[in-house]
Amino acid sequence: MAGQRKPELILLDVMMPDIDGYEVCRQLKAEVCTADIAVIFITGLRDRSSVTTALELGAAGIRHQAHRRQVRPDTGRQPDPN
Numbered sequence: 199m200a201g202q203r204k205p206e207l208i209l210l211d212v213m214m215p216d217i218d219g220y221e222v223c224r225q226l227k228a229e230v231c232t233a234d235i236a237v238i239f240i241t242g243l244r245d246r247s248s249v250t251t252a253l254e255l256g257a258a259g260i261r262h263q264a265h266r267r268q269v270r271p272d273t274g275r276q277p278d279p280n
Contacts, residue, residue, distance in 0.1 A: 204231070204232070204235065205235060206235070206236065207235070207236045207237075207238065207258075208226065208235055208236070208237050208238075209237075209238055209239075209240055210222055210223060210237060210238070210239050210240070211239070211240055211241055212239055212241040212243055212248060212252070213241070213242075213243075219239055219241075219252075220251055220252070220255060223237050223239075223252070223255045223256065223257060224255055227255060227256045233256075236258040237255075237256065237257045237258060238257060238258055238259045238260065238261060239252045239257055239259070239260040239261070240260075240261050240262075240263055241260065241261075241262065241263060242262065242263045243262075244262055248260070
């Protein structure tokens, strides 16, 4: 799809069903028609290896998702851990 209508930027999550974002980035960068599209990873992973891998594959950057707090819908408060 990216080859038909060329976007300026692609946002990818590292963890996706069937194929991970690293492989998608690898495939995009391997094709002449999509190699120059900027890729930014958005992920909950915070380890150095994840960042290094994304950048080595040619990603323009990586942004970390904020962790969502669980909230009870009836009170708007966090659930009791017990």
